[in-house]
Amino acid sequence: MSEPENAGGVARPRPGGLAPVFVSAGAILVVLAWLLVRGDDELFFGYVGGPIAMAAGAYACLRIARVRLPRPVHRFWRRMTLVGVFLLVAALVAMLRANNDTGMSLQVAVPTLAGLGLLMFTFLALPGRQKTPVALLRAVLDGLTVAVASALIFWYVVFDLAPEGTSLAARLVAAVVGVGGVLLLVIVGKAAAAPDTAVDGTALRVLTAAPVACVVTTILMIAGDDRSRMALSVLVLPIVGAALAVSAYLQRRALDQPAGQPVPASNRSLFNLLPFAAVAATAGLVISVSAQDMSGRQRTVIIGALLIAGCVVARQLLSLRENTLALRGIRRQQDELERLALSDNLTGLPNRARFTVALAERIEDDQPAAALLIDVDDFKMINDTLGPAAGDQLLFQVAQRLRAQCTAGEMPVRLGGDEFAVLLPTDDPAAAEAAAGRALQALADPFTVGEQHLLVHASAGIAIAETGATADEVLRNADIAMYAAKEAGKASWARFEPRMRQDMVNHAMLAGELRAGIARGELRLLYQPIYDLVTGRLHGAEALVRWQHPERGFVSPADFIPVAERTGLIVPLGAWVLREACAQLARWHATYGDRTVESVNVNVAVRQLREVGFVDEVAAVLSETGLRPRNLIIEVTESSVVDGWQVRETLRALHEMGVPLALDDFGTGQSSLSLLRAFPVDVLKLDKSFVDGIAEGADRGRLAVAAAVAQLAEHLQLKAVAEGIENQEQLNRLRDMGYRYGQGFFMSRPVPADDYAALMAADPVRA
Template identity: 95%
Template sequence: MSEPENAGGFPRPRSGGLAPVLVSAGAILVVVAWLLVRGDDELFFGYLGGPIAMAAGTYACLRIARVRLPRPVHAFWRRMTLVGVFLLIAAVVALLRANNNTGLSLHVALPTLAGLGLLIFTFLTLPGRQTTPVALLRALLDGLTVAVASALIFWYVVFDLAPADTSMAARLVAAVVGVGGVLLLVTVGKAAAAPDTAVDGTALRVLTAAPIACVAATILMIAGDDRSRMALSVLVLPIVGTALAVSAYLQRRALQRPAAPPTPASNRSLFNLLPFVAVAATTGLVISVSAQDMNARQRTVVIGALLIAGCVVARQLLSLRENTLALRGIRHQQAELERLALSDNLTGLPNRARFTVALAERIDAAEPAAALLIDIDDFKMINDTLGPAAGDQMLFQVAQRLRAQCTAGEMPVRLGGDEFAVLLPTDDPAAAESAAGRALQALADPFTVGEQHLLVHASAGIAIAEPGATADEVLRNADIAMYAAKEAGKASWARFEPRMRQDMVNHAMLAGELRNGIARGELRLLYQPIYDLVTGRLHGAEALVRWQHPERGFVSPADFIPVAERTGLIVPLGAWVLREACSQLARWRATYGDRTVESVNVNVAVRQLREVGFVDEVAAVLSETGLSPRNLIIEVTESSVVDGWQVRETLRALHEMGVHLALDDFGTGQSSLSLLRAFPVDVLKLDKSFVDGIAEGADRGRLAVAAAVAQLAEHLQLKAVAEGIENQEQLNRLRDMGYRYGQGFFMSRPVPADDYAALMAADPVRA
């Protein structure tokens, strides 16, 4: 039966796994109890714990090896299972020969040696360890030094301390087992101290019990008395089996936890001293062997040679310490440089490079991932008006809020400028959308920057990492979705859809053509007449920009105005419209005198209102054209008025200059009495959707809104203009409601400047 899968795409092992641990630990307790109450003819029961514990440990390794893991980790536990099989064979052989036990058995030693050899190879090829050829050669030389020293010591001990009736084969096997145990202890110890292995570190440390038991058993089998020899012979394999079971259990627990960040390198200087310890031990052995047959002169020479060797070793130890301290400093500096390279200095968040690496790692590991890209709307305005220091302060607060709202597994980053992102460990669209809403909600409250309380908005884009995608592609898709959210009205989020990419390409092409069109003079203004509904005379004109593309033909404003706003082309486009409309009104006034309309209406986008020099630009245009500020009416939407304090300050400055301000499409936005009282408005333009609803039998709700707007304008002493009048009935009812001015196709469509001049001499409305 297969294991259930975890969120990372690899099967998550079921909870539990304690049964092999309990069985092997129980085997040890049984053996200990047997040692306390045993009889001389009951050896079979003493050796029974070995096969039981080894079977439990081997089964635990087999279970963890059957979980679908990264290939190197899977190979590690497969080899550990094979190690358990070799040692299980040794335990079974020992059990079968229990009543014929005469010391160290070659039949038991051979499978034990095979298991030790495979165990050493397994740890030398431990997954996740990265080393250079020089470091590998150094490790081999260290191992060779320790092996030779251990071999000499064990060989001497075997021949000196082993019982006289011990065979040569048994002596040789004992020495080899002892050397293998020492090598294994060094290998496992160094692996357990390494921070860069894919296998759980705690599981590796538990495995050090195996070589310790082997070395102890070998020594006592050779030099111990009958009681200690018996205790170790029956306890060593249960201990090893329990170590296997516990380590497999710890690895299973580690797989059930989320991946922890890399730990700093542990202090491994003790292992670097092992060759020197081996030299010292071998020197002691030389002294012990040679001192028995040396005279005084020979002892003097040996002592002098040892002193020289000691001085050389001491010097090498000092050099090793200096190198260790220098290397530690270099590693600290390298870690600091890596931290600086992967983090943002201003906010302390990870940066774009760290985000890209983390996202790529999740994609490569087939783990679910999504990118949430967040852009602060109109951040440039804050920098331009309050200065870079205030902008930095705000970005820092944004980072704090994003970090605070992130849940486990989510990683907030600053990509640069006013762009942030969150790496989401999910491929569920609903979960990603929930995270986007949570992030935007965290940024909704006002920010305190100095003495200013700033209400800003953010737009977000979501992109799910599809199989085979690269990190750059996912981030680019999130960027496309974010711009789609901005086009939809900002302060919102959008999830990437494939069609958005083509829309982005189309918009980019249209933006390039629009830029060229502005330069080539492909745009022109039409003028929508605004009439006095009481007298029927022309009262004003609304300037409307149109684009006649040489290849596309007529391009709707609904298509190119959003592109202009998103790309910033609305600023030069709007400047051209303002200058052209004012210039045209000045020409009409010069030609027609008193018969000329009183004012011209120009629509201004919020992007223009955020430009620092917009007020000065309007003043310059009025001065150049010779118009009075009262001849210009700037139309803005309700959403522009509530966009931020900078826009309101710009509008207030225009009003103080004498320019009249009109709220366009009134009734469709965030209208409120407090807004009208705070905003220096002069004209309310009723949206066409309410005009459509005032015919006979129409929606009573729309009719009530239309009447209320007229009454509101009258009480606030504002002009009320009705848009989109399409028939005589609408005109009559609007006039009866109190609307003095109106515009619509019923009276006139938008016309070129020359045609508008002809209208000024006509009387198109018969009231």
């Protein structure tokens, strides 16, 4: 049965994860109690604690090995499970032969050495920072130094202290196990002291108990008295089993901790000094032996040689200290450079590079992952209105809120500009959607920037990392989903679906065809008549662009206008509409003279208004066509007006030029009345949704809004135009309310230029 997962997709330990720790600790207590009350013929019961504790340790390692982990960590704990199995076998053999053997028998030594050897290999196989040939040679030399020194010490000191009657085989087994334990202590200790180990560092430090217990036990088994030998022989395997259980528990607990920054290397580990300690111990041993077996002159030569060796060692220690200080400074600089390269200076969050690396690592290790991409809606307007400094303050506060709402395992980042992301350690769509809702809710409360209180919303896209996907693909999918959320109305989230990519491909293809269509002249203009509702005569015309594709046929503006706005093609498209509409009005003036309508209405997108040369472009078109500024009415939406200072300056310049400005779809925005004070408007165009509601039995609220707009226009001396008139009853009511002008299918659908010319030449339409 697999481990349960938390909301982030990271395996969470089941309740009862401390059970192996309690079992192994209980086994140690039982052995200690037995040592206090034991009898001479009860050795079997003293060794019972070993198999119990080792079984608990092996089981704890097995459970953590079955959790979904990065590959190096998974391999480590899988091998540690085998270590526990070998030592469990040694414990069982020791228990069964407790009343037959004294010391360490060959039957116990074989599985013990196998377990220690596998433990040594497991720690050597851990991924580390240094894998160069020089580093490996240095490690081999350190190991040989420690091995030779410990072997000499065992041979000349420990063996001399062994009780009489100890067999040579027992001494050799003890020596091999003891030397192996010392070597293992060096390997395990250095791995535990490393700052960048893949396995939890605290868990590795606990595992140093195993080689320490092995060395101490071996020494006491040979050189200790009967009581100490008995105590250590029955306690060593329970202690090792408890170390395995505790380290596995610490690794399991680390799964619930948020990923932090790596701890900088201190280089103060005592294990780095073991080779020098081995040299010193060997020197002392040589002096001791030479004092007994050699003449005075020989002893003098040996002591002198050892003094020279001591000076060399001291010199090496000083060099080691200097190198340590230099490396510490270099590593501090490397850490700072890495921090600068992988973090955002403004917010302190990780940046795009760090996000991509972390996401790629999770995908490579077969861990669940999802990307949550967040974009602040209308940030450009805030930045343009309040200035870049206020914009930076807002982005910093957004980062702080995203950081605060993230749970364990989630990593918030700033990708750039007003784009943020959160790396989610989950592949559960429901969990990812909950994280998206949590993030957007955190940004829903007003922000305080200087003296301004800003209500900011954001749009988010979710992408789950599927099998075989790359980090770039996941991020791209999240970006596609985020744009889908914006198109759906902003302030919401959307989860990526494959059809979204196809929609993007279709949009891209449509954009390419639109660009070619503009160049090939596939676009044409229709003109919807605007009538005087009192006299019934033509008053003006609204130019509407249409696209007759050679293969697709008629393409609806609802399909290609959003594509044009997203890709920037709205600028050349709008320029063509402006020029063609003005040129057509000039031709009508030349043909029909005074019977020609005075003006033509042209819709202008916000992207066009942001163009620096748009005002000059309008002036050039009017000059080329011979029209006066009042002959052109620029229609803009309420959202365009509030886009930023650049748009407002463009509109003011057009108004000062004498070009009338019409506010299209009036009444549908959130700040319509306030716009009338700041915006140089000349025409209000009542949105069709309100016209639909003024017939008999219709919505009284919309009826009231329609009447209020007419009164407001009259009070402000603005021209009011009603859009979307579809029947006589609507026309009559609008006229009674005070609307002088209107357009809609009831009077006329949009028509080609020639048909519109025929309407001008015909008798006036009677209302």
